[in-house]
Amino acid sequence: MHEPVWSCIVNTGQTWTVGVTGATGYAGGEVCRLLAGHPHLRLAGVHANSSAGRRLGELQPHLLPYADLEVRPSAPEDLAGYDVVVLALPHGESAAIAAQLSQDTLVIDCGADHRLEDPAAWARWYGGEHAGAWPYGLPELPGQREKLAGARRIAVPGCYPTSVTLAMAPALAAGVVEPDVVVVAASGTSGAGKAAKPHLLGSEVMGSVSAYGVGGGHRHTPEMAQTLGAAAGAPVKVSFTPTLVPMSRGILATCSAPLQAGIDAAAARAAYAQAYADEPFVHLLPEGQWPTTAQVLGANTVAVQVTVDPDAGRLVVVAAVDNLTKGTAGGAIQSANIALGVPETAGLPLVGVAP
């Protein structure tokens, strides 16, 4: 009578096996969660050096169908044999592993190692030698789906850059605003990972909001400059302040920039309506409705709204994503779908878990 995990999914096509390393962390756990509902990808192994030998159920109690999987080490040889390998590791650890995996394996890096195109930017923000850029897993950027089709290496964008790029690229591409963007983003605590640090204790974060990395110090800043610069076709100044808010998941990015002369609200809105008309995951909300992170929780969706502040002479755009879903694991699977040639929305929730 016990139905197997896959019972509700009638898989009529090809299936690929997936190995996830960093599976005991938040990003890796989210990859596993989404794979449980994917018609073409099958979780075939979980890896994490620090917890090798333990049951996954001890470390990820919500992954009940996978509770009895044993966590295995994550050396390159442990990761051989999968069709797809997802690396959910701290930056600096992916490149060495990926270099030893087959070129036929689809390797998806949820870390930062292969996002930046400019070696100097890598050296400044992360230090050391750059491992080189991979196709950037944000399919909503113009021309990006073509680069991802058939790819066997994909760099998953950072969670903040996902939200900020989707919020501001249309305006910059359409010449609606000057290339001088101010972003203040609120993030849930899962963006900071699962390592036990005192300032991330529940007692500290509940009932409190704080800013960090203020003054341009956050490593996602050069990534935003890269994506927004590409959209604008020119360098873009980015003032980015992340804040930590008392919730587990979600990013709300509030972005603004000076309006170009002669642009009104209708023209600004049109740029977004056009950019996202055919996007399955990005929703420009009806006028007057503003995004909430709750509406995208656990989903691969993005909620966007745009308006003009005539007194301040600025365009203001707000975007909501789930940092773990569209911001990391969902975005990774979306890009993998494109790379493998299955429907882009396969296995990706379109409805948030609310309230």
Place this chain on the structure above:
Amino acid sequence: MHEPVWSCIVNTGQTWTVGVTGATGYAGGEVCRLLAGHPHLRLAGVHANSSAGRRLGELQPHLLPYADLEVRPSAPEDLAGYDVVVLALPHGESAAIAAQLSQDTLVIDCGADHRLEDPAAWARWYGGEHAGAWPYGLPELPGQREKLAGARRIAVPGCYPTSVTLAMAPALAAGVVEPDVVVVAASGTSGAGKAAKPHLLGSEVMGSVSAYGVGGGHRHTPEMAQTLGAAAGAPVKVSFTPTLVPMSRGILATCSAPLQAGIDAAAARAAYAQAYADEPFVHLLPEGQWPTTAQVLGANTVAVQVTVDPDAGRLVVVAAVDNLTKGTAGGAIQSANIALGVPETAGLPLVGVAP
């Protein structure tokens, strides 16, 4: 390029249309969320008298694929024509509507009207004349799947009774404990519904825990007495205290009862292992791991753990469910799956959304 909502689901079998009334509330919204991923059920209409004529997206912003559905009234004639009708209404409103729907329509009542078998209990706790009991939608009870197969009327259990029944029925059925159960359950605020009441404001509930309905006053008490009494084969005393905790979703039911003489921890545990060995949704956790509501959030799963307190001479059982998923909408769909003859797990998440 825009994939339709259903793209990831290859439906090779029959499909039934579903109309949901009370679709603008929390339980109705959760039914809609789950239908978005169901291979055999298709949301065909949403109803709610109070919001008729509005876009669903205004009222349920997370249901993005359904945002443009117009909410329609919920008189019986508005609900005709669906294969399945889900009633997510305040108690007392379902019976009159259901009486006018075709006997061929599968009618699923998420409210209380048809749960209690004893007209006197109905009269005492709800008042007025009882509309009669329907097959009770808790498939995990012995013999219950047979009653649900082919049914065209189903009464969905209350969220607290779901958790408490699954926590205590095995012990009572196996004679492990005396029929004298003490329950203190913590519930997220969504269990109280979407009506704006001052004590449910975020400012009031964040950072605060409170008890309500203390002393046997909660209307779910007679329902627990009914299910537990059936399990025990004798009347069961139930002391039930619900508490409201600062989270949106989830119930953690802490239940205990005096151990029968001669019962030890192994015997107690064996009763649970046997009861739930073949259940797809109920997980008896490994010894030493205790349930959290986060691990079942958004999933149709139940996490259960059991132990013996030798000093106090009691069995203590803790169960976690999501009040909206397994506790209401997921349980409704699980029973509908049985009634319609599709796999019981079809369309039901097995993985919680955590962290």
Place this chain on the structure above:
Amino acid sequence: MHEPVWSCIVNTGQTWTVGVTGATGYAGGEVCRLLAGHPHLRLAGVHANSSAGRRLGELQPHLLPYADLEVRPSAPEDLAGYDVVVLALPHGESAAIAAQLSQDTLVIDCGADHRLEDPAAWARWYGGEHAGAWPYGLPELPGQREKLAGARRIAVPGCYPTSVTLAMAPALAAGVVEPDVVVVAASGTSGAGKAAKPHLLGSEVMGSVSAYGVGGGHRHTPEMAQTLGAAAGAPVKVSFTPTLVPMSRGILATCSAPLQAGIDAAAARAAYAQAYADEPFVHLLPEGQWPTTAQVLGANTVAVQVTVDPDAGRLVVVAAVDNLTKGTAGGAIQSANIALGVPETAGLPLVGVAP
């Protein structure tokens, strides 16, 4: 053996009686809370038309020492006879009441009626005829303490303007930045008041962040323009986006503006160090430590930090206040202390309630 409420306060000087209207709301309740520890002010009566005749304890359960006070109506004649009257009412209700109170009574308006100096701004943002400006209760502004000394009418600043003004006035006054300020502020839900609205339900706000009043729509914007313009000695553009975050209390205001040419981090910091050197409630944190709302919760304090983003060419300032304490009720009492000639810090907590 039962100690009276006032036992711990040895009052050796004059005492004034205080009547609070709107005492059943959040701002009024906070005034009452602070009065319980004030050596010179004594809560003598509570008023609220909507709840007249009820025990205060039903409506403000935390005000246990005052639980048996009866709520009385709030017509002007009901408010006669107090030395001090605090009006914690929706905007538009204070002016008519204040006009009928004695000129010898110290009247403190926590609402907006008397904050704006420009009748045209009032007409645009609130509508109708302006009742005239009162001395503005933000003692930290240059020259403001002199205006408050002996005053018998005080307009308490809005909670957002308190945080934003204290964050940006020093930089504008010192010519550190251009008069073009971008503010994104995170607020707890108590700022939205106690009226039961669906979007303020706990189920909606927990786990979610949202923006509102985007594009210059929030009524606190002209008040910020007024205070910052006064500091700058010239008009200041203000782009203000408030966001609602899942906590009950607190504002974190993230503010930035383009640096003036030739200004470096040291010069910017010096402006703040000088402005706040002698302020009892405003704390410029040591370099590298960023404000959290938890550290000022329930206290009349303000935590401020400032830095320079050289890439973006902007000064970034973050300020944390408790919207109900320094942002409303504490600020009101601070100004009242000055008006009455008692120590400015009398009765005002200097330590936040954390964690």
Place this chain on the structure above:
Amino acid sequence: MHEPVWSCIVNTGQTWTVGVTGATGYAGGEVCRLLAGHPHLRLAGVHANSSAGRRLGELQPHLLPYADLEVRPSAPEDLAGYDVVVLALPHGESAAIAAQLSQDTLVIDCGADHRLEDPAAWARWYGGEHAGAWPYGLPELPGQREKLAGARRIAVPGCYPTSVTLAMAPALAAGVVEPDVVVVAASGTSGAGKAAKPHLLGSEVMGSVSAYGVGGGHRHTPEMAQTLGAAAGAPVKVSFTPTLVPMSRGILATCSAPLQAGIDAAAARAAYAQAYADEPFVHLLPEGQWPTTAQVLGANTVAVQVTVDPDAGRLVVVAAVDNLTKGTAGGAIQSANIALGVPETAGLPLVGVAP
């Protein structure tokens, strides 16, 4: 113009100096917070071995008036010279330190070392040799104030035992219930301390409730058995299940026991009304109003309500305390006040910080 910290407190009597060790933790921080408003006690030094040499402001950002204090080591010689020493240390560390402090020094132990009277209970629950019991700092117990008057050693009760003892002692003392108590208590996360453990991360606790120490495993259980047994004059069985809920502070203890024959609701209530008629901190709420932890947050108060469940034949009592205030630091100061002969309520907040 900068008012000193103590400005609002007119101290007309004696002052004692206080040293706090463990001052960088949650309990020690709360002691410091309360001392900031105490008319007779003055914080004179902070100690913590692990952070010796650092500014207190780095570690306790909310203690702004004390930010520049240097944390010093906590060897006995470092603690000499204070009139009062508060030990807020893990259990097992207090006894050795206390043994070397002067008998004239008032030593207050917030840990467990000196709470249990029975060496066998100590050996079973904590292990090793017992250091002996000190006067138990719960003045509300009959005869306890006499034991605390003039004492120079005080054992502060555990936070759970504070709430549970105050909830159940009157009923047991008056013979209202049988000596067989079931307790399920919800606690905020600060009760688990400030050590960074993965399960206490904000991402884990927000949106989740869990049980721990189930089946009689929590070390506060024997302490409850001791206090309740003393109240009953006979051994009392205690089934205690603590749960962790998503908030920083507060305990809500839901307690029940079988009613003795012939006891009705009025008789039960009378026992509580009589027990707490003259208590300054314990509030038996009016009938029908149930305690919330928000109403006692940051205050030294206890909110209690009691009712009878006639169907289940049980008395149900709910008590709310702030685990850090009345449950630890406030209770410590209350007992110190008695020991030193100053008013019992001196320096202790009577109003909660809500919302």
